[in-house]
Amino acid sequence: MITLQKVRRDAPWNWLKAGWADMMRARRVSLAYGLIFVGIGALITGGLWALNLGAVAPVALSGFALIAPALAIGIYQVSRAIERGEAPRFRVIISRFPDRITQIAFLSLLLLLLLMAWLEIAQFMFVIIAPGTPLSPGPFLEFSLSEPAGMTLLVLGTIVGSLLAGIAFAISAIAFPMLVDQDVDAVTALVASVTAVRRQPFVMFTWAWLIGFMTVAGTAFFLVGLALVFPWLAHASWHAYKDFAPSPSSSASAG
Numbered sequence: 001m002i003t004l005q006k007v008r009r010d011a012p013w014n015w016l017k018a019g020w021a022d023m024m025r026a027r028r029v030s031l032a033y034g035l036i037f038v039g040i041g042a043l044i045t046g047g048l049w050a051l052n053l054g055a056v057a058p059v060a061l062s063g064f065a066l067i068a069p070a071l072a073i074g075i076y077q078v079s080r081a082i083e084r085g086e087a088p089r090f091r092v093i094i095s096r097f098p099d100r101i102t103q104i105a106f107l108s109l110l111l112l113l114l115l116m117a118w119l120e121i122a123q124f125m126f127v128i129i130a131p132g133t134p135l136s137p138g139p140f141l142e143f144s145l146s147e148p149a150g151m152t153l154l155v156l157g158t159i160v161g162s163l164l165a166g167i168a169f170a171i172s173a174i175a176f177p178m179l180v181d182q183d184v185d186a187v188t189a190l191v192a193s194v195t196a197v198r199r200q201p202f203v204m205f206t207w208a209w210l211i212g213f214m215t216v217a218g219t220a221f222f223l224v225g226l227a228l229v230f231p232w233l234a235h236a237s238w239h240a241y242k243d244f245a246p247s248p249s250s251s252a253s254a255g
Contacts, residue, residue, distance in 0.1 A: 001248070002248055004246050005244055005245045007243045007244060009202060009206075011207075012203065012206045014239070015207070015240045015243065018239040019234075019238070019239055020235070022079045022082050022239075023231055023232050026082065029088055029089060029090055030075065031231065033230075034227035034230040038226045041060075041061065041226070059122045061219055062161055065165060067111045067112060067114075067168075068215075068234075069111065069173075069176050070108040070112075072230070072231075072237065075234035075235055075238070076176060076177045076180045077180060079234075079238035100180075100183070100185075103186040103189070104176065104179050107171070107176065107179065107186040107189065111168055117164065118160075121164075122160075125153060125156055129156070133150075165208075166208070169208045170197045171190050172193060173204060173207070173240065174189075174192060176237075177241035181241070184248055189246075192244075192248070195246075196244050211233055214232075214233060
């Protein structure tokens with residue numbers, strides 16, 4: 001049994017505001033953390049372009065969004081330190097790794113499975129709908145916008161990707177911050193996250209839309225944009241968790 005507080009319909013905007021305040025207090029740590037993961041993304045994208053597979057880059061970047069909540073563990077720890085009145089430093093991330101590491105790993109594995117499913121489905125759709133189409137950016141873009149098969153691929157890819165993103169959001173929206181903050185297991189945290197989505201769908205749909213919009217906007221300015229958006233959304237997600245204040249029954253919490 002999970003007890004959740006009811007949040008205001010405009011709560012997502014307050015989460016963004018509070019997340020921005022946290023990021024400004026810990027700007028060096030937050031932006032450095034964001035740059036690390038964006039740098040990894042840049043290497044992957046650069047490798048795809050070097051192999052003349054640039055058309056695959058959007059699939060890879062959207063896959064990053066599926067597992068981003070798990071990668072933001074360090075940012076949740078920074079927000080937690082700020083809340084406790086402590087200095088937000090990198091040693092907060094390094095020296096205070098969450099005790100529930102096995103539970104975090106289990107939930108991260110679920111997101112990784114969703115990522116693998118997305119990559120397999122994307123590959124399957126490409127083979128079935130657009131066999132033999134070049135994966136270099138120019139020809140693939142022309143194919144996508146001018147051929148019926150290309151438009152079909154874009155529509156189906158968007159639908160399937162959105163569905164998988166919705167599942168990832170539902171199971172992780174407040175689950176990872178909860179695992180950082182409370183002595184609970186992964187299933188309890190997952191249930192708390194799904195319950196928040198189920199009980200207040202308008203609020204959580206708004207929050208998911210904002211996350212999606214800001215991620216796309218950040219991607220448009222790739223390195224600088226995502227390095228800013230990623231930690232900002234992670235800090236804001238911490239405040240979303242604190243606003244819902246999930247409280248499991250004693251039987252649900254880990255010993």
